Amino acid sequence: MTISQPQLAQPQPVRLEPAEPEPGRAASRRARPRARWWRAFRTPVGATAAVILLAVLVLAVVAPLAWSGRADAVDVSHMLEGASGSHLIGTDNLGRDLFYRTLVGTRLSVALALLATAITVGGGLLLGSLPALVGRRAGRVCDAVVNVAVAFPPLLVALFFAVVFGVGVKGAVLAIGVAGVPAYARLVQTLLAAVAERDFVAAARVAGVGRLRVLGRHMLPNVAGPLVVNATIGAGSALLSFAGLSFLGLGVQPPDYDWGRLLKDGLDRIYENPGQALLPGAAVLVTGLAFNLFGEAVATAIGAPTTLGRTSGRSRRGAAGAGRPADAGAADDGSAPDENAVLDVADLRVTRPGVDGPVELVRGVGFTIGPADAVGVVGESGSGKSLTALAVAQLVEHPLRVGAGRLRFLGTDLRGGPRAHRTLLGTKFALVFQDPATSFNPTQRVGAQLAELARAHHGASRRTARERAVDRLRAVRIPAPERRARQLPHEFSGGMRQRAMIGLGLMGRPALIVADEPTTALDVTVQQQVLDLLASIRREQDAALLLISHDVSVIAQVCDRVLVMYAGRIVEELPADELGGGGLHPYTRALVAAVPDMTTPLDRPLPAIPGRPADPADLPPGCAFAPRCPLADDRCRRDDPALVAAGPGRRVACWHAGEERS
Numbered sequence: 001m002t003i004s005q006p007q008l009a010q011p012q013p014v015r016l017e018p019a020e021p022e023p024g025r026a027a028s029r030r031a032r033p034r035a036r037w038w039r040a041f042r043t044p045v046g047a048t049a050a051v052i053l054l055a056v057l058v059l060a061v062v063a064p065l066a067w068s069g070r071a072d073a074v075d076v077s078h079m080l081e082g083a084s085g086s087h088l089i090g091t092d093n094l095g096r097d098l099f100y101r102t103l104v105g106t107r108l109s110v111a112l113a114l115l116a117t118a119i120t121v122g123g124g125l126l127l128g129s130l131p132a133l134v135g136r137r138a139g140r141v142c143d144a145v146v147n148v149a150v151a152f153p154p155l156l157v158a159l160f161f162a163v164v165f166g167v168g169v170k171g172a173v174l175a176i177g178v179a180g181v182p183a184y185a186r187l188v189q190t191l192l193a194a195v196a197e198r199d200f201v202a203a204a205r206v207a208g209v210g211r212l213r214v215l216g217r218h219m220l221p222n223v224a225g226p227l228v229v230n231a232t233i234g235a236g237s238a239l240l241s242f243a244g245l246s247f248l249g250l251g252v253q254p255p256d257y258d259w260g261r262l263l264k265d266g267l268d269r270i271y272e273n274p275g276q277a278l279l280p281g282a283a284v285l286v287t288g289l290a291f292n293l294f295g296e297a298v299a300t301a302i303g304a305p306t307t308l309g310r311t312s313g314r315s316r317r318g319a320a321g322a323g324r325p326a327d328a329g330a331a332d333d334g335s336a337p338d339e340n341a342v343l344d345v346a347d348l349r350v351t352r353p354g355v356d357g358p359v360e361l362v363r364g365v366g367f368t369i370g371p372a373d374a375v376g377v378v379g380e381s382g383s384g385k386s387l388t389a390l391a392v393a394q395l396v397e398h399p400l401r402v403g404a405g406r407l408r409f410l411g412t413d414l415r416g417g418p419r420a421h422r423t424l425l426g427t428k429f430a431l432v433f434q435d436p437a438t439s440f441n442p443t444q445r446v447g448a449q450l451a452e453l454a455r456a457h458h459g460a461s462r463r464t465a466r467e468r469a470v471d472r473l474r475a476v477r478i479p480a481p482e483r484r485a486r487q488l489p490h491e492f493s494g495g496m497r498q499r500a501m502i503g504l505g506l507m508g509r510p511a512l513i514v515a516d517e518p519t520t521a522l523d524v525t526v527q528q529q530v531l532d533l534l535a536s537i538r539r540e541q542d543a544a545l546l547l548i549s550h551d552v553s554v555i556a557q558v559c560d561r562v563l564v565m566y567a568g569r570i571v572e573e574l575p576a577d578e579l580g581g582g583g584l585h586p587y588t589r590a591l592v593a594a595v596p597d598m599t600t601p602l603d604r605p606l607p608a609i610p611g612r613p614a615d616p617a618d619l620p621p622g623c624a625f626a627p628r629c630p631l632a633d634d635r636c637r638r639d640d641p642a643l644v645a646a647g648p649g650r651r652v653a654c655w656h657a658g659e660e661r662s
C-alpha cells in the first residue's frame with residue numbers, strides 16, 4: 001500500500017492549554033506525606049516506639065540533672081542490699097542506689113550509641129559515595145574494599161577495633177562506629193547506583209553539573225529516606241553493641257557507668273538480687289527495640305522502599321558516573337567534515353562486550369545536522385536510535401564503548417572526554433527524555449532545578465538565576481510560572497513536566513535539542529502540545545532538532561529529514577515530505593505501511609513487518625533486514641549493501657532500492 005503524506009495519521013492540532021492539575025488533587029497530593037506520617041505513628045507499633053523513645057530521650061536529658069546526686073551517693077551502711085522500699089532494686093558494693101544509677105546511665109548509653117551511629121553514617125556516606133565521585137577504575141577499587149569489609153561480622157570487627165583503639169569509652173565508640181561503616185557504605189552504594197540511572201541525574205550531567213553537586217543535590221536527597229531509616233535502626237544495634245562491649249569490660253570504665261556496665265555488675269549477683277541485672281538489661285532491650293520499631297515506622301511514613309521508583313527505558317543503559325567519551329578508534333568514513341554543521345557524526349559505533357567478542361549495537365552511523373534543521377530518527381524498538389543519541393550526548397556508560405570517526409558539535413571535537421565539553425554541552429545542547437516523571441529530581445523545586453544551570457554555567461547570582469528560570473517556564477507556556485517555579489515536580493501534570501524539561505534545555509541557548517521519544521509517555525492531546533512547542537522553539541530560537549521516535553507520523557509532522565534505522569545502521573535517509581511515498585528501502589515502506597490512517601479498514605489487522613527485529617549478537621550475513629524482506633535474494637543474504645547517495649538529500653542501503661515486489 002502506498003500512502004501519501006497527508007494520509008499519515010497526524011494528531012489534530014489543539015490549543016496549548018495550561019493543563020493545570022485540579023487544585024483539589026494537587027492539595028491532596030501535598031497532604032499525602034503528612035497523612036502518611038500521621039497514619040504510621042497512629043499504628044500500635046509506631047505509637048509505642050515513639051512514646052518509648054521520647055521517654056528515653058527525656059530521661060537522658062533530665063535524669064543526670066535530677067538524680068545524679070542520689071545515684072552517686074556512697075552509703076557504706078547499706079552496701080549490697082536487695083530490693084527495698086528505699087532502694088527499689090537494691091544497692092551496689094558502695095551502697096549506691098542502683099535504680100537511680102540505671103536512670104542516670106541512660107544519658108551515657110544513648111549518647112554513646114548515637115555518637116557511634118554518627119560515625120557509621122558519616123563513614124558509610126563517605127565510602128559509599130566515593131564511586132559516584134571518582135572515576136570508574138577508582139570506583140571499582142572502592143566497591144572491592146567495601147565488599148571485602150562487609151564480609152566480616154560487625155561484632156567481631158567491633159571487638160577487634162575496641163582492642164586496637166584502646167579499652168574505654170573513646171575506643172568503644174570508635175570501634176562500634178567503624179564496625180558499622182562497611183554495611184552502611186554498601187547500602188549507600190546500592191541506593192546511589194539505582195538513582196544514578198534516573199533521567200534527572202543524566203539530565204544534570206548533560207547540563208554540565210559537576211559530580212559533587214550532582215551527588216549532593218540530585219542523588220543523595222533521593223535516597224535520604226532509606227538511609228535515615230537504616231541509621232535509626234542502626235542506633236538500636238549500636239546501643240546493644242555498646243552494652244555488649246561494656247558488659248565484656250571493653251566499653252565504659254569506672255567511675256563512669258552505662259547500662260552495659262550496670263548489667264555486668266548486676267550479673268555477678270543475679271541470684272541474690274535479680275533486679276540489679278534485670279532493670280539495665282530491660283532498658284537496653286526495650287530502647288534497642290524502640291529504635292528499631294521507630295525506624296520501621298519512619299520507613300512506612302516516608303515510603304522509603306518506594307522512593308527510588310521506576311527507571312525509564314533509557315535507564316537500562318545505565319548513566320552512573322560521568323558518561324564514557326567516544327574513542328577516536330573508529331574509522332572516518334572519508335567524507336569531509338561539514339564546518340557549518342551543528343552536529344557532524346561519522347562512523348559512530350557503540351559496542352558491548354559479548355562472549356565471542358564485542359557486539360555492535362550501533363554500526364557505523366553517520367549524519368549531519370545543520371543550523372535549525374529538524375532531523376527525525378525512526379525505527380523499531382532496539383534499532384539503536386536511543387544509543388545513537390546517548391553516544392552523541394556522552395551518556396553511554398560502561399560496559400558499552402563508543403567509537404567515532406568524527407563526532408563534532410558546533411565545530412568542537414567531542415571525542416576524548418566529557419569534562420572538557422561540559423560548558424558546551426550544558427549551554428548549547430538540550431536533552432529531552434521520554435518519561436517526564438523521571439526527568440526531574442523529585443526532592444527539589446522545579447525553579448531551583450532550572451536555576452541551577454544558570455548558576456553552574458553563567459555564574460549567575462541566585463536571584464538572576466531564579467528570574468531566568470521563571471522566564472524560561474513562561475517561554476514554554478507554563479501558566480503562573482512564578483508559583484509553578486516554587487512547586488515540586490509531582491505537582492505538575494505530565495505534559496507540564498515535559499514542557500518544564502524543555503524549559504530546562506532552554507536555560508542556555510541550545511543549538512541542538514535532542515528529544516528521545518518526548519511524547520511517548522503522554523496522552524495524545526498533550527503530545528500535540530509538546531510537539532507544537534518543540535516546533536515553535538525551533539523557529540524562534542533557530543535551534544536544530546534531533547527527534548527520536550518509533551512513530552512515523554510524529555516524525556513526518558515535525559521534521560525536515562528522516563533517518564531510518566535498522567539493526568544499528570541507517571538504512572535510509574530521505575526528506576520527511578517523501579516519507580508518505582514509502583521511501584526506497586523495503587523497511588521504510590513496511591514502517592510507513594504499519595501506520596494506521598483514517599482509511600484503514602478497522603475489520604482487518606494492520607500490516608505488520610514479518611519476523612522479529614535482528615538480534616545485534618546474531619546478525620545474519622549480508623543485509624540484516626534480508627530475513628524479513630520480501631525482495632531479498634541470494635545477494636542480499638551474502639553482501640551487506642553500503643549506504644549510498646540516491647538523489648538529492650537521499651541515501652539508501654539496499655540492493656533493490658525502489659523496486660516493487662513482483
Ligand SMILES: Nc1ncnc2c1ncn2[C@@H]1O[C@H](COP(=O)(O)OP(=O)(O)OP(=O)(O)O)[C@@H](O)[C@H]1O
Pocket residue numbers: 313316317318352361379380381382383384385386387388400550616
Ligand atoms: N546498556 C546496554 N547494555 C547492553 N545492550 C544495550 C544497552 N542499551 C541498549 N542495548 C541494546 O542496544 C540495542 C539498541 O538499543 P536502543 O535502546 O538504542 O534501541 P532503540 O531503537 O532506541 O529502542 P527503543 O525505541 O525501544 O528505545 C538493543 O538491542 C538494546 O537491547
